Amino acid sequence: MDARQLWLRFEPYHDVTYFTPESRAATDALGCKGGWMGYFGMRAAPLGAASPELVEAVFYNFAPRMVRRALPDAWEVATPAEFLRARLEGVDGALRRLLGEGGVDAPEVAEAASLAREAALAAPPGGRPLAAANRALDWPEQPHLALWHACTILREARGDGHVAALVAAGIGPCQALALYAREHSLDPAYMRAARGWTVEEWEEVADLPGDLPSVEEATDRAAAAPWEALGETGTTRFVELMTPLALRIAAANEAMRVNPMALDPVRELAVPGWNT
Incomplete structure (x- = not known):
């Protein structure tokens, strides 16, 4: 199974970190001014009280002005440790609602957590700042929650590798979004709003060339180590x-209905006989 298909399995589990009512309630309780301050605070918190410049670099595709509306003010609202506690609280509440009390306690979840932890710990931390910070x-x-933590490490490791591939290919942050929107028929206005770019900034890069398929191939290669370590049997069982x-x-x-990643697990992973 290719790396994208594996990503489709763990990305939805990770995404409850930010885009659920429980997540928003947890950061609102801290005193955050809007959902994006909560997002940047929770995602950046493993790095410590990160500067806007650092977050712009490692998150990569957000416009600097969007980051700076949240940081460094978020660290005046709450400490990174408080953001970490809030995100775990939001994740716990969201998973209990989405999977049900019996679902979170199911033996299958514990088995998946064990496999995911083995895979996550096999993700090389070198050159992967967000993955390394979460792993610490x-x-x-x-x-x-252990399964969520492992999925988060795997997700950020893949994301760090993707940023490295974009940089190596000479594709800038806004340009990457424009290429991705074109390739996946995503609404440019939605993509600009989701990452804070202006029309003028978008138009400057909208027609620039870029080989995204090669970037995706490089991203997949860089994300292979966890699954090679887990082995075919373990990876198949994880799936x-x-x-x-x-x-x-x-x-x-x-949040899975429309998103900047063009992620549609219900369509892409649907299996015969599955129902909600």
Whole structure:
């Protein structure tokens, strides 16, 4: 199974981190001014009280002005440690709602957590700042949260590798979004708004060439190590366990309807006989 198909299994589980009512409630309780301050605070918190410049660099495709509306002000609202506690609280609440109390306690979740942890710890941290920062955090004890933590490390490791591939290909942040929107028939206005770019900035790069398929191939190669370490048997079992979880979460999470990643797990992972 290719790396994109594996990504489709763990990305929906990770995405409850930011785009659920529980996540928004947790950061609102901290005193965040809007959902994006909560997003940048929670995602950047493993790095410590990161500067806007650092976050612009490692998140890559957000316009600097969008980052600077949230940072460094977020660190005046709450410490990185408080953001980390809030994101875990939001994740726990979201997963309990989306999977049900019986779902989070299912033995399949514990088995998936064990496999995902093995894979995540095999992701090389070198050159992967967000993955390395998340890996350095304490692992949650509850299996459904340990699974989320492993998925987060795997997701950020893949993302770090993708940024490296874009830089190597000479494709800038706004240009990458414009190319991706064109390739996946995404609305440019939606993509600009989702990442904070102006019409003028978009038009400057909209017609620039760029070989995104080659970037995706490089991203997949860079993301292969965890699955090579897990082996064919372990990877196959991980897919079996994560597919119904990804489908259930994607079907119930409104953020999965439209997103800048063109991610549609319900369509791409649907299997005969599956239902929510």
